[in-house]
Amino acid sequence: MDLFSALLDEPINILPHDGVVHYYGEIMPLSDSEHYFQRLLSTIDWRCDQALVLGKIIATKRKVAWCADTLNGKPFSYSYSGVTKQSLPFTDELRALKKLVEHHSNASYNSCLLNLYHSGEEGMAWHSDGETELAKQGAIASLSFGVERKFAFKHKESKQVVALSLKPGSLLVMKGATQQHWLHRLPPTKKVSEPRINLTFRTIDKPEVS
Numbered sequence: 001m002d003l004f005s006a007l008l009d010e011p012i013n014i015l016p017h018d019g020v021v022h023y024y025g026e027i028m029p030l031s032d033s034e035h036y037f038q039r040l041l042s043t044i045d046w047r048c049d050q051a052l053v054l055g056k057i058i059a060t061k062r063k064v065a066w067c068a069d070t071l072n073g074k075p076f077s078y079s080y081s082g083v084t085k086q087s088l089p090f091t092d093e094l095r096a097l098k099k100l101v102e103h104h105s106n107a108s109y110n111s112c113l114l115n116l117y118h119s120g121e122e123g124m125a126w127h128s129d130g131e132t133e134l135a136k137q138g139a140i141a142s143l144s145f146g147v148e149r150k151f152a153f154k155h156k157e158s159k160q161v162v163a164l165s166l167k168p169g170s171l172l173v174m175k176g177a178t179q180q181h182w183l184h185r186l187p188p189t190k191k192v193s194e195p196r197i198n199l200t201f202r203t204i205d206k207p208e209v210s
């Protein structure tokens with residue numbers, strides 16, 4: 001990190017070009033991240049994810065939840081992977097974490113996608129988070145709890161890969177042109193048997209209600 005970044009307490013961009021990914025490392029003590037992990041595990045209505053694959057709806061082993069603000073008292077709805085979802089209200093923990101992440105990343109968010117990976121056997125394949133509902137070039141803030149896992153980016157054209165390890169209580173922020181030019185994934189691994197929870201705070205541009 002150069003002196004100027006260090007003085008501003010600004011993390012460095014881990015991507016070489018075509019996007020910005022800031023890894024802040026742990027933004028809370030381990031005891032807090034363990035507390036949040038347990039609270040998220042017990043207070044969130046975790047469900048298997050559904051995705052449209054070759055015209056069929058399949059359920060993933062990984063569990064998910066989607067929480068968001070409301071519009072005129074109604075929950076947001078959001079379509080991704082060919083399936084429309086209704087948002088759940090933010091819990092007290094999620095509101096506190098959203099505030100913390102907004103403070104560190106100097107951005108605001110109106111929704112959060114939550115993922116629960118029961119072990120290293122579960123991961124997420126290469127993708128980018130460029131759904132049309134998301135604010136163009138808006139920041140996506142990813143907060144990790146539970147076991148440390150490897151995370152990787154791959155440039156869509158050059159295929160260059162940048163990998164890092166996401167520690168419990170750590171924050172990673174993707175912004176700028178990252179989703180246009182880079183894919184990311186959570187590779188499955190046989191080396192990990194413990195669970196991990198990841199929260200990605202996002203901004204839905206023109207929220208819809210149904």
Ligand SMILES: O=C(O)CCC(=O)C(=O)O
Pocket residue numbers: 113115124129142151184186198200
């Ligand atoms: O689990 C992670 O670290 C990333 C999850 C992710 O990429 C997503 O929800 O879009």
Ligand SMILES: [Fe+2]
Pocket residue numbers: 127128129184
């Ligand atoms: Fe993603």
